[in-house]
Amino acid sequence: MTPQSTMLFSPALISSTVQAQLPEGYLMRPLEFADYSKGYYDCLAGLTVVGEISEEAFQETFEKMKRCDGVYHVVVIEDLVQARIVATGTLVVEQKFLRGCAKAGHIEDIVVHDSQRGKKFGIRLIDQLKHIGTEVGCYKLLLTCSEGNEPFYEKSGFQRKDLHMAQYLNKPTSASSSQQQQQQPQTVQLESLPVQQQQQPSQAGQEPLATSATSTTCVVPVSTDLGSTAVTSQLLEISNAITTVNYADSTDNHTVSSNNSSPVPSSQSRNGHGVPLAALRASMESIYVN
Template sequence: IKIYEVHVFRFFRFFLACIMAEVPPVPEGYEMRDLCREDFHKGLIPLLAQLTQVDDLSESRFLEIFELRQRQAEVYRSLVIEHCESKQLVATASLIVEAKFVHGGACVGHVEDVVVDDHHRGKGLAKSLMNELAEDARRRRCYKVILDCKESNVGLYEKCGYKVCDRQMRLDIPASAAKP
């Protein structure tokens, strides 16, 4: 019986060590944090340009958008991952929380602008961002989190727990009509 008790004790000690161990959210040499004002100069725009058309976004316009999002922090959260050695941003993603009249007034999380720099892919950075945004959505009582992605990225998001559901529709508004 003593040997049995020792094995049980070792198992529970191991189990507790596993569940209480702090797993770093990003690999060594990287830091995940919220977007800040200085990130315009740390390569945010060129990073986003690896995802989509950015056009000419001036620093003053970036700061306007940043301040708007800061004032509406209950709606917007943008995360970045900075490469510690180069001090440049290498990944980013955003969560937008939409309050709904359905589901008892619960919220839906929308993940947007997920991109990892070409030279830093395959290190789990996107998964780290997606996990943190999912946890934030849970804290904000979202009943689901949705995103749009290219067919080629479906596998990545499936690894993060997402599944293909329904269809996306899009209406493109001419640039001349969309500018403020």
């Protein structure tokens, strides 16, 4: 017999009644260290994406689960002749504060290898996990399934309850996104009307110019040493000086119309953001020179 120390949880939780219902040559038991080399991941691959898992990573995860005594109960069915795992299911026990500090059981990862279908291993796994839930004191069992599998679980006594929702949290693949955020200058955004379109900057380091039908919102870098009131009052002068911005192409062919003048060559009238140089010079001098 396999030493209990290499099992994920105590084999005493395995129901002899459920074991007796398995075909001859099959054993239901807790997950073991050695199951990595017995096709455990081949079995799981019938459920979802597994990924490349080394034996070291498997054993490390196994030990983490085992240290959470009474929480993780991964059950497997082994084909003793082939020494292969052919079915598996998991019960995760959640400790709560409500209902007198009760426990709830979550049934997860029920899968039967394609070569073993028709032997009712799925039903036996559910029966075994229900047995464990009862033994450890769970007041309810929960699981998530597709609508196509709903009749299967209804046969085991489950019924539809509430609505299940999920959100997958993806970790950044690199530090580039956080570095990019740190490199962006602090900005003050002025908006006179709801922005309808956001123009992308043509060069790295330029802030975009957001335009509406009759006015322009400028986003410009500002010093963190300035008071917000002084910055806002000066930038308002810039925002009010512009009414229309037309982008001819992605090069330096922008034209700007102010309230009292017709378009003039951009090289003589505006900076890279489409801001009139006269207004920009007067405003920036009062902010940065004084």
